[in-house]
Amino acid sequence: MRGVSDTGWLDDTRTSYDTVAVDYADLLRDALANEPFQRGILALFAELVRARGTGPVADVGCGPGRITRHLHDLGLSAFGIDLSPVMIDVARRDHPGLRFEVGSMTRLDLTDGQLTGLLAWFSLIHVPDDEVPAVLAGFHRVLRPGGVVLLGFHAGDGSRLKTRGYGGHPMHVHVHRRRPERVAAWLTDAGFTVEAEMTHHPAPDVEGGFVFAHR
Template sequence: MRVPGWLDDTRTSYDAVAVSYADLLRDALACEPFQRGILALFAELVRAQGNGPVADVGCGPGRITGYLHDAGLDTFGVDLSPAMIDVARRDHPGLRFEVGSMTGLELPDGRLTGLLAWFSLIHVPDDEVPAVLAEFFRVMRPGGALLVGFHAGEGSNLKTEGYGGHPMNVYVHRRSPARVAAWLEAAGFTVEAEMLHRPAPDLEGGFVFANR
């Protein structure tokens, strides 16, 4: 589906929820052994390529950026929301965070050994995804590791509030791992694994590993 103004809506929505989002999710990984395992595998794949710089694209308040840093990766965060970046810098003062858009990363070609998009493609409309993945491909070095996490399933829904009842105006797009893998292959990546996690009967998370 085509969603005009989605970048502005995403920025405004996450500016509104930044502080409460960080408070609600700060310790979420402690209760997610599967997610910790997936991130540990990503870290191992990055280290196997020489452990160069890793971008957490759509980093939000930096909780995953910090987790990967603690796992030994040279990680920095990029997010569309200035308020999210303010919270990330507050909560992780020793790490690098920048305001930026995945539609045009301010990074040179081949800069990254790893790139993580952890539930950050979920607001990108279908017709914009190929351009975003082409940008990911551009900034990664040959052999670099990519991990994409997303809400699995089909269809889109409009999210009008969240994280403590704050107003939001973003579409949440659900995709199958096979669909995301096909997009990645079309962008030039080699897909290594597709995973589906069911933490609850009505909740599915998808994860795709690929390399440049």
């Protein structure tokens, strides 16, 4: 059996989201309309990016592209990257005017200092703890000086194995919960300047974490 930190987590994540991609897109397509706090956080991210100037913004772990589209509608030059080829197919189908690429946050195929902003919206949740520092170092590399990063994640402690989801399809992904202060410490260690840590309680026993930082 694979452990949480085994390198097989990437293959498991890709296969799981390939399997659920169509139902995932259908279930979450309009979810942001009912999430005023999330819209506000994304609007703040867009404002901070615009204050740093123009330039591309990567939505890393974009899934079917709904947040990429929202960032574009907020005036950002946003494009999406996702590990799952089927998710990218769905994103291109649903948002044909936007750019989407298959790729891994563990090895971003972007040049140094290319981005003005980078968003990882609940996409770090499957990355094992011992892999996070390298992922954040990659985020730092591709952002230009002053570039903004926003991380959204499930807040809390502990991990669980998710074996089913989004239309009842089988999955095999570990979901990791982290405290905002821990994520902020990782960002600091990667060379970022942390600007804000936030938590959101959209439902009982549900907590979201958000950390803003810049290079």
